[in-house]
Amino acid sequence: MLTVEEALTKITETVRPTIIEQRTIVNAIGSILAEPIVSDVDSPPFEKSMMDGYALRATDCQDGATLKVIDEVTAGRVGTVPVAESTAVRIMTGAPIPDGADAVVPIELTSFDESTNEVTLTGVKPGGVGQHILPRGLVMSKGEQLMSPGRCLAAADIALLAELGREQIAVRGSTTFAILSTGDELVPHDAVPGPGQIRNTNGVMLADQVQQVGGTVAFAEIARDTREDLREKIATGLNCDVLCLSGGVSAGKLDLVPSELAAAGVEEVFHKAAMKPGKPIWFGVCNKDSDSPTYVFGLPGNPVSSMVCFELFVRTALRQLQGAEQVKPEMITAKLTDDFHHRSDRQTYFPAHFHFANGECIVRPVNWKGSADLRSTIDANASICFPAEERNFQAGEQVEVLPWSGPIRG
Ligand code: AMP
Numbered sequence: 035m036l037t038v039e040e041a042l043t044k045i046t047e048t049v050r051p052t053i054i055e056q057r058t059i060v061n062a063i064g065s066i067l068a069e070p071i072v073s074d075v076d077s078p079p080f081e082k083s084m085m086d087g088y089a090l091r092a093t094d095c096q097d098g099a100t101l102k103v104i105d106e107v108t109a110g111r112v113g114t115v116p117v118a119e120s121t122a123v124r125i126m127t128g129a130p131i132p133d134g135a136d137a138v139v140p141i142e143l144t145s146f147d148e149s150t151n152e153v154t155l156t157g158v159k160p161g162g163v164g165q166h167i168l169p170r171g172l173v174m175s176k177g178e179q180l181m182s183p184g185r186c187l188a189a190a191d192i193a194l195l196a197e198l199g200r201e202q203i204a205v206r207g208s209t210t211f212a213i214l215s216t217g218d219e220l221v222p223h224d225a226v227p228g229p230g231q232i233r234n235t236n237g238v239m240l241a242d243q244v245q246q247v248g249g250t251v252a253f254a255e256i257a258r259d260t261r262e263d264l265r266e267k268i269a270t271g272l273n274c275d276v277l278c279l280s281g282g283v284s285a286g287k288l289d290l291v292p293s294e295l296a297a298a299g300v301e302e303v304f305h306k307a308a309m310k311p312g313k314p315i316w317f318g319v320c321n322k323d324s325d326s327p328t329y330v331f332g333l334p335g336n337p338v339s340s341m342v343c344f345e346l347f348v349r350t351a352l353r354q355l356q357g358a359e360q361v362k363p364e365m366i367t368a369k370l371t372d373d374f375h376h377r378s379d380r381q382t383y384f385p386a387h388f389h390f391a392n393g394e395c396i397v398r399p400v401n402w403k404g405s406a407d408l409r410s411t412i413d414a415n416a417s418i419c420f421p422a423e424e425r426n427f428q429a430g431e432q433v434e435v436l437p438w439s440g441p442i443r444g
């Protein structure tokens with residue numbers, strides 16, 4: 035059986051990044067950048083004042099000095115009179131520094147006499163070439179690479195693209211998902227279950243997980259444990275970039291998913307990984323060498339198994355599809371709050387709650403009763419990854435943690 039690490043490697047080796055498309059920057063928030071962004075300007079493009087005040091020669095910056103005010107520049111204007119010795123130009127924040135000036139004194143340290151048109155400096159420290167001046171090119175210079183492909187674009191990134199005058203940029207295309215919850219026992223979550231039936235919880239959970247990582251759910255259905263129903267719905271699901279099935283992948287009599295996927299032409303890449311929960315995980319690919327392959331995950335039916343397998347495996351596939359910089363899951367290290375006895379022959383992803391306190395990441399395992407226990411996950415926002423062994427972990431020990439997608443719960 036593959037280790038989780040080996041299974042993740044199989045996914046990164048199989049999945050190819052999606053096609054690149056052009057998108058306007060106003061529609062690109064959250065997209066994955068697919069080109070390097072290089073500055074074609076110096077920023078700021080001119081030396082500019084960082085204060086409202088007076089531009090002058092640093093040698094005139096003496097406490098009590100009185101200078102003739104010869105001009106005024108506001109943001110968006112350019113001064114016409116050069117600053118000479120014993121003169122100053124009134125200047126506003128963001129305005130270009132006039133020729134001859136090499137320092138700015140803030141307005142708070144001056145008093146202006148209207149009758150003589152002179153300004154007197156009060157409480158200034160002497161000298162200070164460049165004080166309160168943002169030099170040209172300080173923020174970025176022409177030719178400098180600012181962003182690399184694989185970056186998930188945030189609001190400030192879009193603003194920087196606007197500063198560069200970019201209207202369109204190359205991003206990875208969005209990923210469509212089909213979600214197929216399988217099981218004769220399932221009823222829609224808004225229906226009343228009859229004898230032996232349960233509500234479909236995985237359907238809404240997986241749809242939310244897809245949305246939280248920027249994917250689009252194009253198809254979501256319940257399939258019965260019959261070959262006919264599975265065949266029909268798998269065929270529809272294969273029109274998406276990713277098909278996520280839940281249930282029907284373990285060794286039960288009605289676990290028909292692997293054989294029906296094979297019948298639909300989906301090539302198995304792996305089945306089962308040495309982990310808990312999530313051991314029956316299935317992964318394969320359909321139309322591998324075409325322009326539009328479909329990557330298929332058979333997630334185990336128990337809700338916590340489904341969720342953890344999505345976090346580990348489906349998100350890795352999605353990051354690879356989007357050409358992200360970091361493809362495999364990023365684990366963080368956190369300090370255990372309590373002693374914890376762990377025993378398993380499989381690597382275990384134990385639901386836990388982590389938070390930051392006094393600059394440290396702290397993690398507490400929740401009272402989890404196994405892969406069907408969704409109840410305890412409401413207190414959790416991550417999984418602690420315990421190795422396959424029996425050991426008493428001590429409070430204060432450092433452990434590896436996999437944060438779950440979505441808003442961090444405090
Ligand atoms: P399976 O992998 O199909 O054997 O399912 C394992 C367990 O998960 C069974 O108890 C199922 O009833 C349960 N289960 C499967 N699919 C779902 C679902 N979509 N929502 C809630 N529970 C499920």
Ligand code: MG
Nearest residue numbers: 216217281282
């Ligand atoms: Mg089932």
